[in-house]
Amino acid sequence: MSLSEETFDVVVIGGGAVGENAADRASRTGLSVALVESELLGGECSYWACMPSKVLLRAGAVRALARETPGLRDPGAPDVAAVLARRDEITSGWDDAGQVSWVEGAGLTPVRGHGRLAGERLVEVTVPESAVSSESGLGEAETGQTPVTRLLRARHAVIVATGSVPVLPDTPGVAEASPWSSREATSADAVPESLVVVGGGVVGVEMANAYADLGAQVTLLSRGGLLSGAEPFAGEMVADSLSGLGVDVRTGVDVKSVERPGAGLEGGAPGPVTVTLSDGGKITAAEILVATGRVPRTGDLGVESVGLDGSALGRGGALVVDESMQVSGVPGGWLYACGDVTGRAPTTHQGKYQARVVGDVVAARYGTEVGDRSPTSGDPEPAVGQEGKAWSRYAATADHTARVQVVFTRPQVSWVGPTERQARAAGLPVEAVSYDLSWVAGASVESPGYSGRAQVLVDTQRRVLVGATFVGPDAGEMLHAATIAVVGEVPLDRLWHAVPAYPTVSEVWLRFLESYGL
Known part of the structure; x- marks a missing residue:
């Protein structure tokens, strides 16, 4: 079943924090904007990353401060149930009704479903029939669950803000062991007795810290040092601190194989996971978190429909953009992207910065209304500042x-x-x-x-x-x-x-x- 084509000035694919910002900014000169999201509006950061992870870390940080401050009593062990309850509160119980209300209040049109490019300025949205509404795609449930296609036509621009997805290494047994990703780690309903963390990046070290604070016996494995993107002394200080918390930090090791009986079978919980290391050692734990990297979410974006083959994409399948966040290699200059999908600077705050840039670019190039909160209409050419550098709001130079x-x-x-x-x-x-x-x-x-x-x-x-x-x-x-x-x-x-x-x-x-x- 297919629905008739719907037309908006701008279509944004991806309703996380980055996509929301791009859509909001793009709408400020009178443009109509559709915001397409297949999961929860607010995205990864709100429900499975930035926000819940900081709640999981907060109790341990406050407890440590209290213990180090003369005159305060030892606060004792953390109340795990209370910490998880606070995490659930921060994520609104993984209910995005509040975000939907904000999006609609901002004058944007939310559309539920998986969005993919289907041609020039055309976005195909696959959505369960129960989510289809004549107005916003968020209305009353209808009978059946047959997938329905909505075709969204953009008069001017499409902005891709689909983020990134975790990738598993090709280590034997890893995929079959039902490992945690950052999603499972931040949304778990209980703290496992033991946890092995594979990866020494931001997710790995933060979750090792959080779960050690909450009472798990944690082993952290990293092929190199910790926080390789930072100065070496930073990773060394974090490693020392984690060791002081009782985390078994092992750097310079490779995981050769993973085994987990019962993983993936229906009925009953899987057994413990056993990790075999390159030095021949073995580690057994109740759960395993694999945090070895993420790649841009372009696998099912339909980039081939607009002439982008593998050679036109960047590392990991990233959409290559210029400083105005316009995607390279697409005739007509109507396709833009921001956030992790560009591979430029994979953090929420940098993605939101890019979203502000691209939103203002689109609003200025195609909008008609000018107000106190809107960029000047017209074609936004980057203003050149001192020493030839662009300091324009229309160029993401901070990346x-x-x-x-x-x-x-x-x-x-x-x-x-x-x-x-x-x-x-x-x-x-x-x-x-x-x-x-x-x-x-x-x-x-x-x-x-x-x-x-x-x-x-x-x-x-x-x-x-x-x-x-x-x-x-x-x-x-x-x-x-x-x-x-x-x-x-x-x-x-x-x-x-x-x-x-x-x-x-x-x-x-x-x-x-x-x-x-x-």
């Missing part, structure tokens, strides 16, 4: 120079811009300036056991910061000042006059400048 990342382990890790190794590989003349955060007066009043380290990268020719890394309690809250300095290319001589309050940990900024010789 290259000022990506930001926060890891909510204990200690937290945050960084902006390249690492020292990356900067030198790119030919930048940098000098690293490091400082022990425990030496700052603000740290001494936090707790007797405060520890942390911070480092900035100075471009010695231009005398501006190009990167910064912070490791320590609440390090994520320290990052934005560095981000502003990097994006604004603030000269060191001017930073000297940015006076940090005393006694706060931000006084480290003064110590950076003093260490550099100012």
Whole structure:
């Protein structure tokens, strides 16, 4: 069964945090926008990633702070049921009614179903008949579950914001062992007695920390070091902290095979999982979390229908975009993309930044209304700022120079811009300036056991910061000042006059400048 073609000015495929932002911004000059989502509006971050994972980590962080603060009683073991209940509250019980209300209130049209490209400015949405409504696709259930096709025609643009999906390594037995991904780890209804985590990236270290806090015996396996995208000292400090929590951290090891009796069979829970390592050792645990990477979600996007074959896609099947987030290789320039599907900067905050850019581009190029909250109509050509760099709201330049990342382990890790190794590989003349955060007066009043380290990268020719890394309690809250300095290319001589309050940990900024010789 097929429904007649419906027409909107803009169609956005993917209703997560990134797609919602792109749709909202695109609608601000009077454009009609359809927002297509096959699962929950709000997406991965709201229900299976950023938000629930931070709730799982929060209780342990507060407990540790209380134990380290003189004058407070030991809070004892965490109330696991209360932590999981709070997680359920944050995710609204995996019910997106609130998000649907926001989308409709913003003047957008939500459409349930799997969206894929079906030709020039055409999106095919496959949706169960029960979800079809004459108005929004979210109305009263109808009889039967026969898949129905809705055809959405975009007058001007289609924006793809389908995100990414986890990938499993080709290790024998992994797929058959019913492993957890980040989804299962953040939505589990109980804490397993033991957990083996494969992967030393952000998901791996955060979930190892969270489940150790909640009472599981955790083993963390990583082929390399931890947090390979950060400065080496950051991963080393996180490894030391995890070991202190009782996590068995093993780096430089490969998983050779995985076995799990009863996995995938109906009726009854599967048995324990046994992991065989490259050194011949074996680990047995109640559950296994495989967090070894994600790839752009383009596998069933219909890219071939608009002339994009494998050679036109980027690494992992990413949609290649320019600075305005327009997809390369599509005649007519009507296809755009943002977020993880572009492979540029796979974090929610960078994806939302790209969404703001592409939404404003589409609103300005095709919209007719101009208001206080709308970009100027017309063709948005990037404005060129100092030293030839684009500082326009219509160009996602921060993806290259000022990506930001926060890891909510204990200690937290945050960084902006390249690492020292990356900067030198790119030919930048940098000098690293490091400082022990425990030496700052603000740290001494936090707790007797405060520890942390911070480092900035100075471009010695231009005398501006190009990167910064912070490791320590609440390090994520320290990052934005560095981000502003990097994006604004603030000269060191001017930073000297940015006076940090005393006694706060931000006084480290003064110590950076003093260490550099100012």
